[in-house]
Amino acid sequence: MTPGNNGASTPEDDDPFGYLYADGQANGAQPPSGGYGYPNSVSRVRTVGERQYGQQPPQQTAQYGQPTVPQQGAYGQPNAHYAAPETFPGGGAPTGNRQQAPGGGRGRGPNTKGLLIGAVAVVAAVVIGIAVAMSQGDSDDGNQGGGQASTAPTASASASPSESSSGDASNEKELPTVDAKALRLGGTAALASDVQGAEADGGIYVGNLNQVGNSVTWSVNGIPEDGTYTLFAHYSTAGEDQSMTLTINGKKFGSPLSMKNYAKAADGDFAKGWTTTFAWPSLTKGTNTVTLSCENGDKCNVLLDQLWLKAGQVKK
Structure with a gap:
């Protein structure tokens, strides 16, 4: 070179x-x-499928x-x-088997089966709790109904004609009623009929009760059993409220029988003063004696035409 x-x-x-x-x-x-x-x-450029895996390609020179x-x-x-x-x-x-999730060929999502079972269990527990509460409530109601009402009478009770009954009329027993002419009079009490509005037979009532010692007595027969009863009195008063002593079987009742002017009648207007009062005395089976009298401290300017009884403590 x-x-x-x-x-x-x-x-x-x-x-x-x-x-x-x-x-x-x-x-x-x-x-x-x-x-x-x-x-x-x-x-x-290779044709699709031409490539052969696992073989050595020819050595290029x-x-x-x-x-x-x-x-x-x-x-x-x-x-x-x-x-x-x-x-x-x-x-x-892929050239080989892919690793699969446990329990199946594809991966599992949330455990919906477990969630469903849990929800069903919760609903079942709620239903059972409600059933138990209802059964206990029914048992409590039954226990409440098993008690007996007290038979102790009140000292005195009275009501205006507008007050409703507190008892069950279907359970009431037919008991005696007495008109004025069937009562035994004491003192100077006397029968009369000149004031209109009396409900007793013939419009007859007892007057002249406004003096100490005057009274009316009712011998009641046919009381079915011992217990508390309601004694009603139909009367008239005008002006001031009045009261009389109540005696049951010779024993003075707790307080005088209230005979208020519920009708709001003007003084002296007895025709407009007719109304009703009541008390809850205890009576014995058989015959009982009921007396209304004018005693010291009472105000007895009333006209009385009827007395009647009902079983239990009622207001009408």
């Missing part, structure tokens, strides 16, 4: 990109065949001036230069 000539092979010939430089082009450098840039790198393409490693072994797309996460079809 002579100076300036290093032989047939020049750096332009060795450099696959020599054709890009001016001096390389002047020396006749040509682009490499087989594709742009590195030969056989991009233009290698490097040509002068072209870089050698590294061989692909055996299938299943890492290769720094090339790897099949399916070996990357998310690429290609």
